[in-house]
Amino acid sequence: MPSEVLDPQAILDATEDVLRRHGPDKATVLDVARVLGVSHGSIYRHFRSKTALREAVIRRWLQASQPEVEAVLHGHSVNGSERLRSWLTTLFRAKWRQVSEDPELFATLQVLSASDSRIGLEFVGQMLHQIEELVAAGVADGSLRPVEPGPTAQAILDASTRFVHPALAAGWSAPGIDEDLQRLLDLLLTALAPVKTSKENDD
Amino acid sequence: MPSEVLDPQAILDATEDVLRRHGPDKATVLDVARVLGVSHGSIYRHFRSKTALREAVIRRWLQASQPEVEAVLHGHSVNGSERLRSWLTTLFRAKWRQVSEDPELFATLQVLSASDSRIGLEFVGQMLHQIEELVAAGVADGSLRPVEPGPTAQAILDASTRFVHPALAAGWSAPGIDEDLQRLLDLLLTALAPVKTSKENDD
Numbered sequence: 001m002p003s004e005v006l007d008p009q010a011i012l013d014a015t016e017d018v019l020r021r022h023g024p025d026k027a028t029v030l031d032v033a034r035v036l037g038v039s040h041g042s043i044y045r046h047f048r049s050k051t052a053l054r055e056a057v058i059r060r061w062l063q064a065s066q067p068e069v070e071a072v073l074h075g076h077s078v079n080g081s082e083r084l085r086s087w088l089t090t091l092f093r094a095k096w097r098q099v100s101e102d103p104e105l106f107a108t109l110q111v112l113s114a115s116d117s118r119i120g121l122e123f124v125g126q127m128l129h130q131i132e133e134l135v136a137a138g139v140a141d142g143s144l145r146p147v148e149p150g151p152t153a154q155a156i157l158d159a160s161t162r163f164v165h166p167a168l169a170a171g172w173s174a175p176g177i178d179e180d181l182q183r184l185l186d187l188l189l190t191a192l193a194p195v196k197t198s199k200e201n202d203d
Numbered sequence: 204m205p206s207e208v209l210d211p212q213a214i215l216d217a218t219e220d221v222l223r224r225h226g227p228d229k230a231t232v233l234d235v236a237r238v239l240g241v242s243h244g245s246i247y248r249h250f251r252s253k254t255a256l257r258e259a260v261i262r263r264w265l266q267a268s269q270p271e272v273e274a275v276l277h278g279h280s281v282n283g284s285e286r287l288r289s290w291l292t293t294l295f296r297a298k299w300r301q302v303s304e305d306p307e308l309f310a311t312l313q314v315l316s317a318s319d320s321r322i323g324l325e326f327v328g329q330m331l332h333q334i335e336e337l338v339a340a341g342v343a344d345g346s347l348r349p350v351e352p353g354p355t356a357q358a359i360l361d362a363s364t365r366f367v368h369p370a371l372a373a374g375w376s377a378p379g380i381d382e383d384l385q386r387l388l389d390l391l392l393t394a395l396a397p398v399k400t401s402k403e404n405d406d
Binding site: 151152154155156158159161162163165167168180183184186187188190191192 | 357
């Protein structure tokens, strides 16, 4: 394949395959070039470094679960509070599935996160933004008490660290983790529940 | 020093020094033996392996902050809810201090935690037990609503993962971490606050 028509998506596909086969410790840009039948210089014309290439692969791979997660984010059939629980549950189960179904790509994410890569920060930013949107929706529809969405989203994400931080993925197959998550969500949603007025209590 | 009178505490002291000087990747049992002027066989008569020796050092080092933490646990001048907040704050600040003041011993804890060592589990068990005691105290004195102390302690520890898991220590120097912790504790204690009766609301 001449480098002029080398498609960035084809490079990402090949890199994903190479990472799955060799793992992040052994996979090289030269392996990717060999799969595509091009020089490794051709790859570097599209991605300025091995890290940039891996970031692009992992960014695309992480986004693969986004449609499922965004369907919950924008599913307006339930109120904001229930959507928040459902969104967190869906997101975390998607991550748990990714680590068990695609351990080598997950290991690549871990390697990037442990280095100076911005990919962890990008993904945290995206999660925070979506949690903030859900909290604001819950406040607006009265299913959550009137809290500030930004700081509350940060506290919810902090509280969820065990279930979402890539460095802790080894613990995601622990028995009872789903019950542990639901118990934590019970606690968080109790804290955010609207305060009943004395009139409602009297009903 | 002849091995018959070799004091286990002296071995722990020497190992701690060697770990501080060389770090967990380079420190050896032979280094410890050299410091004490004994053969490494003499060390193995007291500790069956390098891991057992390091576990003993790290266990003692972790316990060094226990008096401060236990003073809060048993300080009955405030109610259970306030004691729970104070205990978690004291414990986490002690850990943050340990990682900045003693990075090589903290790195040893991280190496042990990432291997099959039980030391992480031991410490988690101890924290869970103490949180459970505080929740039970809060329920008993009416400063917390009537929850089951065991599962609630698990949820509180899960929610605190960002602030206490050794694998996440690199994030403990983040600006604003103390505010993030207090915001999380606000949320948890709101969830556990006693439910006001309509009569109280009418007051």
